[in-house]
Amino acid sequence: MRKPLCMAAILTAMSLLLSACDSLLPQVSSQNRIHPEKQVLNLTVNEEPATLDSAVAIDPHSVNLLNNVMEGLMRLGKDNKPEPAIAQQVEVSADKRVYTFHLREARWSDGKPVRADDFAYAWQRVLHPQTHSRSAYLFFPIQGAQDYHRGRIGWKQVGIRVVDEQTLRITLTRPIPYFLGLTTTSAYLPQRADIVERLGRSYGKNAAELVYDGPFRISGWERGKSIILTRNEQYWDKGEVFLETVRAAVVRDTAEGIQLYHTNQTDTARVDQIYADLYKKTSDWKEQPTASVQFLQFNLQNPLFRNPHIRKAFSYAIDREALTDDLLKDGSMPASSVIPPAILPINERSGEIVEKRPELHRFDPQLAHEWLRKGMNDLNLKRFPEEVVMTVPDTDKQVALFLQNQFRRNLGVEVKIDPKPLRGFPQQLDRGEFDIAINEWRASYRDPGGVLVAFSTEGPCNPGKWSASEYDRWLEQAASTADEEKRIGLYLKAEKKLLEDAVISPLDFQSEAFIQRKWVKNMVRHPFGADLTLKEAFIEGKK
Numbered sequence: 001m002r003k004p005l006c007m008a009a010i011l012t013a014m015s016l017l018l019s020a021c022d023s024l025l026p027q028v029s030s031q032n033r034i035h036p037e038k039q040v041l042n043l044t045v046n047e048e049p050a051t052l053d054s055a056v057a058i059d060p061h062s063v064n065l066l067n068n069v070m071e072g073l074m075r076l077g078k079d080n081k082p083e084p085a086i087a088q089q090v091e092v093s094a095d096k097r098v099y100t101f102h103l104r105e106a107r108w109s110d111g112k113p114v115r116a117d118d119f120a121y122a123w124q125r126v127l128h129p130q131t132h133s134r135s136a137y138l139f140f141p142i143q144g145a146q147d148y149h150r151g152r153i154g155w156k157q158v159g160i161r162v163v164d165e166q167t168l169r170i171t172l173t174r175p176i177p178y179f180l181g182l183t184t185t186s187a188y189l190p191q192r193a194d195i196v197e198r199l200g201r202s203y204g205k206n207a208a209e210l211v212y213d214g215p216f217r218i219s220g221w222e223r224g225k226s227i228i229l230t231r232n233e234q235y236w237d238k239g240e241v242f243l244e245t246v247r248a249a250v251v252r253d254t255a256e257g258i259q260l261y262h263t264n265q266t267d268t269a270r271v272d273q274i275y276a277d278l279y280k281k282t283s284d285w286k287e288q289p290t291a292s293v294q295f296l297q298f299n300l301q302n303p304l305f306r307n308p309h310i311r312k313a314f315s316y317a318i319d320r321e322a323l324t325d326d327l328l329k330d331g332s333m334p335a336s337s338v339i340p341p342a343i344l345p346i347n348e349r350s351g352e353i354v355e356k357r358p359e360l361h362r363f364d365p366q367l368a369h370e371w372l373r374k375g376m377n378d379l380n381l382k383r384f385p386e387e388v389v390m391t392v393p394d395t396d397k398q399v400a401l402f403l404q405n406q407f408r409r410n411l412g413v414e415v416k417i418d419p420k421p422l423r424g425f426p427q428q429l430d431r432g433e434f435d436i437a438i439n440e441w442r443a444s445y446r447d448p449g450g451v452l453v454a455f456s457t458e459g460p461c462n463p464g465k466w467s468a469s470e471y472d473r474w475l476e477q478a479a480s481t482a483d484e485e486k487r488i489g490l491y492l493k494a495e496k497k498l499l500e501d502a503v504i505s506p507l508d509f510q511s512e513a514f515i516q517r518k519w520v521k522n523m524v525r526h527p528f529g530a531d532l533t534l535k536e537a538f539i540e541g542k543k
Contacts, residue, residue, distance in 0.1 A: 037539050039244045041520065042266040044257040046395070048223065048250055050423050053204025054189040055125040058134045058426070058460075060442065060531060066186045067530035068229065068246075071214040073101050073119065073168070074183045076533065078524050080446060082180040086114055086190070086213065086236075087168075096175035096482075103166045106236040108192065108211040116168040118190035120160050125196070126187050127158070134426070134460040135187035137453060138444065141179060141479065143171045174480040177487075181445035184529055215241045215535040225250055229534075242538035261515060267539075268516040268523075273398065276329035276513060284515040287331035291342040291528035292442035293451060294335075296403070296505040299434050300464040304385060308502050309375030314436070315361045315505035316368035317410040318403065324508050327402050331511030336361045338455075338495050339448045340509045342527040344488075360499040361506055365410040372411060384413050391434040394419040399438055399507075429463040437463075440510065443528040448491040449479055450528065455498055466503045517542075 049062035054070065057063055067075075073087035084090070088104035106114040126133045127149045139145040143159030159171030172179060182188065192211060196203050204210070207218035207227075215235050220228035229246040231238065249266060251257040257269035271279055279285045296314065298305040305311055320334035333341070336359040376384065392400040400417045407413045415436070420428060429437055441461050443450030454461035456472050471494050478490035498504070512531070516523075519542035524533040 037519075037542055039242050039539055041243050041246045041523075041534070041537060041539065042260075042268075043246065043248045044251040044260060044266050044269050045227070045248050046250075046252055046254075046257075046270060047422060048227070051204040052207060052210060052218075054186045054191065055122060055131055056133050056135070056204075057186050059422070063186045063530050064532050065218075065227070066189060067214075067532065068534050069212040069214045069216050069218055069232070070186075070189045071106075071235075072183055072185075072188045072190065073103075074180055075535075076184050076524075076526050076529055080526055080528070082184050087183075090180070097172045099170045099172070099179065100163070101168045101170070103168070104236055106213060107234045108213050109217045109232050109234050110211045111234055112192075112211075113165070114190060114213050115165045116162045117165070118192055119168055119188075120162050121193045121196075122189060122191035123160060123187075124155055124158075125191065133187070135185070135444075137458070137460055138182050138185055138187045141172050141174075141176050141182070143173045175482065176479050177482055177484075178445055178447040178449075181447065185444045186530065187444075216243075216246060237535075240536055242536065243534060246534060258515075267520050268514055271330065271513045271515055273327055273329045279515050280329075282515070283518065286514050286516050288512045288514075288525045288531075289331060289333075289340075289342050289527055290442060290510050290512060290531075291340040291446075291450065292440055292510040293338055293340055294332075294399075294438065294440040294507045294510055295338075296507060297429070297434075297437045297439040298464055298502075298504065299432060299436065300466050300503070301432055302435055304379070304388070305435065305464075307375045307378050309371045309378060311502035311505070313368045313371035313375060313411060314407065314413075315502055316364045316371060317413075318406050318505065318507065319363045319410070320507060321363070323399070323402055327398065328508065330513035332508040333511070335506035335509045338498060338504070338506055339451055339491065340443065340527075342509075343443050343446050343448055343450060360496070361502075368411055372413075386414060387416075388413070389416045389418050389435045391418045391420060391425075391428070391437040393422045393425050393438065395422055396438045403438070432463060432465075434463070438507075439504075442510075446528055448488065448495075449475055452491060452494050452498070455503060464503065466501070468497060468501065471497050 045061060047061045049065045050059045051057050051062050052066065054066055057066055071085045073085060074082040075085040077083040086103055086106050087101040089102040091100040103114065103116060108114060123139060125131055127136050127139055127145055129149060129151050136149050144153055144157045147153045148155060148158050161169040163169050190213065195211060199209060207221045212232055215232060216229040217232045218227065219230040227248040231241050231244050235241060249260060254270060254272045254275065258275055260266040261269040298311050300306050324332045324334050390400060397419050404415050404417055407415050441451055441454045452475055453459055455466065456475055457467040474490045474494040478487045481487040481490065519539050521538050521540050523537040525531060
């Protein structure tokens with residue numbers, strides 16, 4: 001029996017010695033124990049965010065940045081499904097109309113607690129008529145929200161209740177199956193009333209004046225050059241945030257981004273049609289299909305494009321396969337419909353995407369000429385007007401040149417191109433200052449309604465002022481239908497109406513192409529909502 005006792009004594013002594021030695025060694029964070037390499041990620045972005053005010057942010061660059069420095073009740077996980085964030089628990093009533101969110105102990109980057117009031121305050125700002133937020137529609141499923149937005153009722157009549165500092169209760173007008181998905185969007189992020197009111201109209205313009213409740217905080221921003229993020233030490237889940245620093249270089253020219261990539265100054269870079277063939281067969285090449293549709297938008301207030309035959313003529317003159325295969329080369333797919341495959345549901349029996357849609361907008365030059373003749377006869381035109389202008393974001397000039405050539409070759413129509421800066425482009429369309437325009441819409445949540453709602457009577461992407469009561473009714477019915485087959489049937493009816501009226505001409509379902517170093521791990525890209533989540537990304541194996 002003495003031998004085991006001696007062994008125990010030796011092990012005890014060794015344990016004490018190792019403990020003493022460990023106390024003399026410099027302490028290393030848990031993140032560095034897991035990933036010992038320097039945790040710095042270098043990125044490129046092709047535009048700076050327009051604002052950091054989540055109540056009005058709608059451009060993808062603002063939404064992406066907010067997704068990584070802020071956090072709402074829920075966030076999109078790796079599987080693109082909502083997962084708990086600031087809300088650690090959610091209770092849903094039996095009739096699925098009341099959602100009660102219980103907040104965890106979370107803090108802003110200045111150490112103050114995140115409270116239920118911060119959410120209610122931010123949401124009221126989104127819905128207030130004077131905010132003119134293009135994201136207000138995301139709250140319309142909430143009881144009274146749409147009437148408040150229209151100025152018909154007071155805030156106390158809206159179904160948003162702060163029960164206590166850690167509890168928020170939401171009442172919907174009717175059950176909708178994707179409500180938790182809405183809470184992952186940037187519009188549903190919290191805001192601090194004291195900071196918003198102190199900064200007034202300048203809120204969201206200066207990153208140094210803001211506070212953050214997400215995985216990172218903005219620690220530097222040199223306008224036109226770079227944005228620096230550092231790990232938020234006040235973040236409730238900081239143990240799962242491995243990157244210490246994220247450096248985003250503002251690179252408006254693809255060639256500059258490629259140069260940074262080859263000189264190891266960035267770990268990922270966007271690729272356009274010029275460089276696609278060069279990288280497609282390399283291991284660095286990545287594609288991310290998105291729930292985004294690019295389309296030609298017609299101004300229905302213009303007498304020429306008020307005519308549906310003229311609109312169909314333009315649409316049938318476009319060779320969409322040539323657009324995606326010969327020009328874009330980024331994995332984008334030709335679109336003869338509106339709902340992107342990325343948000344169409346999967347048939348549980350067959351495992352196939354539910355997609356029963358006729359090709360109402362196909363490439364057919366002969367039919368395009370027939371539609372043009374009909375339209376010109378309707379309008380008593382002997383010659384087609386020469387002053388048609390296509391307004392486009394300056395980032396889409398190559399697509400504009402392609403379409404200009406298509407209209408000239410397949411329709412015999414000359415169209416002038418008017419490129420505009422991306423910032424302010426949606427507002428120009430809202431003012432009706434266009435004939436036709438290249439536009440796009442990305443779903444904010446995983447449901448076909450996330451795209452179709454954009455073109456409803458009061459939709460956020462309806463500058464042509466189209467309105468069809470049956471379209472709006474089908475969307476409203478679909479939103480509250482739990483039976484998936486019936487819901488999709490209603491959405492497909494609405495989509496068919498949109499296409500038959502040729503309100504827009506779908507061009508392509510967009511994909512993003514980029515190159516990325518193999519040592520970048522766990523950087524999650526989403527097809528809808530924000531493009532990118534960096535929360536659990538890390539660097540491993542970098543030489």
